Amino acid sequence: MTWITAGKLEDIEQEGAIRFDHGGRTYAIYRGPDDSVYCTAGLCTHEAIHLADGLVIDFEVECPKHSGAFDYRTGEALRLPACENLKTYPAEVVDGEVRVALG
Amino acid sequence: MDGIVIIGAGESGTRAAFALREAGYRRPVTLVGAEPHLPYERPPLSKPVGGMVQMTPICAREALEAAGISYLEGCSVSKLDAVAATVSLSDGRVLGYEKLLLATGARPRRLACPGAERALDFRTHADAEAIFANVAPGRRVAIIGAGLIGMELAAVLRGKDVAVSVIETAPKVLGRAVPARFADKLHARHAAEGVRFHLDRTVAAIGEDGVVLSDGSILPADLVVSAIGVVPEMTLAEASGLATANGILTDACLRTSAPNIFAAGDCAAVAQPGGGHIRHESWRNARMQAETAARNMAGAAETFASVPWFWSDQYDLGLQIAGRPQPAHQTVLRTTAEGELEFYLDDGRLVAVAGLGFGNSLAKHIKLAEMLIAASIRPEPAALADPGVNLKTLLKSARAA
């Protein structure tokens, strides 16, 4: 597994998300209410909308377009019109830096 | 008679069919749709990506099959007999029903001037194909009506280097649904993109070469599109004696004047707690009403309650509005790096919010404001105005209180 540094934890709002582009792909990185970090594919599985623009409450991200929702820890689609799960990737914090494994 | 028949396979009818199964309804569900495709999304029609008209199905054919929904595609209901509880189909069949959902949507309002038949409508996939097959860089398109659909079309056509004129009877664009602040901003953006506006003008006639305006001037056009709003499709409801006004009238549970017939979506005018009926024309409303109607047809007795919400995309700007902003409301403006949010207070209570910004960047604030509206909060105007105050904090403190 190759870990890539995606930014600083302090740059992500608590219960928030940022967009991370790497290798021609786009991802979303989340900081949970307990400061844990997670990474998922960046685009909603309904239409290709950036989830980092969506509202994060607890461990749920709501798509900004049609209010589909996902559990960003598991990628599970929780609410229609999103019905396909999101891909997830390992994420961790080391010395205040967020690292993700996208391989 | 057995089973539920749904008339109209648009956003509302299709969602209702699935929601019936989700509510545990096991008897036959028949979805009758006049258009010759799988049920599809309308919003992408005015937001084509890469110049192509998008056909975005609401569901796959396999999903309909898996849910045991019989979908009668390209088939219309020509008669509803509410006494015998039957519907007659265009192919001659007659279906009986135990309960019926009218999800017939809306159809474009037609111009009444000479030559009106030369103008194309913009409601269906077929309409979109007819419009986009006829545009090319340098061609001239006249759009009649500066509402959301007309303005979205103008933005798309400018992206294709088409010369666009917009004609509007009112002195302002987007008058009906969009607060003045954002209507003005969108107007300015369209003007900067080269759209030519002819406001405060009516159309006297449409000829071979273009549009004749009420002041006698002639606007040359290769193509004329009429986008002057829609009227609820209630032909069947009227002919069968159901109560109608500006829509098929329902009670708060979405039941029409016939107890086993429900209505949802663009065609339904729903009784309000304070009296009167309200009809919405938006994507989310069509889905939410479908879900409530489906649960009620399956035996529940839920009243429909939801903060209305819609979005519109024009150029790289995203507009979202939740609630119903009124000119009499107190307004509070919040300016952020991504755009502007305007909050609407009625006697101190937050009742509506609107935002205009780059792409979907304001969506999460609108969503939080919507939750504040639903919770009947009376926020401090100063907190709403301050971009440093996270709306999530307001929501959490309101919930804790």
Ligand SMILES: Cc1cc2nc3c(=O)[nH]c(=O)nc-3n(C[C@H](O)[C@H](O)[C@H](O)COP(=O)(O)OP(=O)(O)OC[C@H]3O[C@@H](n4cnc5c(N)ncnc54)[C@H](O)[C@@H]3O)c2cc1C
């Ligand atoms: C170009 C365009 C862009 C839009 N963009 C947005 C947007 O950005 N945001 C937003 O919130 N909303 C938008 N809307 C509005 C949204 O699409 C509608 O509110 C929604 O489609 C309403 O759903 P409905 O099912 O009530 O009606 P409809 O989608 O109109 O579906 C009704 C269906 O019933 C069928 N029908 C009617 N009578 C019969 C009959 N007798 N027998 C069989 N079938 C029948 C019709 O053919 C139609 O297919 C847009 C609409 C259009 C046209």
Ligand code: FES
């Ligand atoms: S694009 Fe995310 S729910 Fe539709």
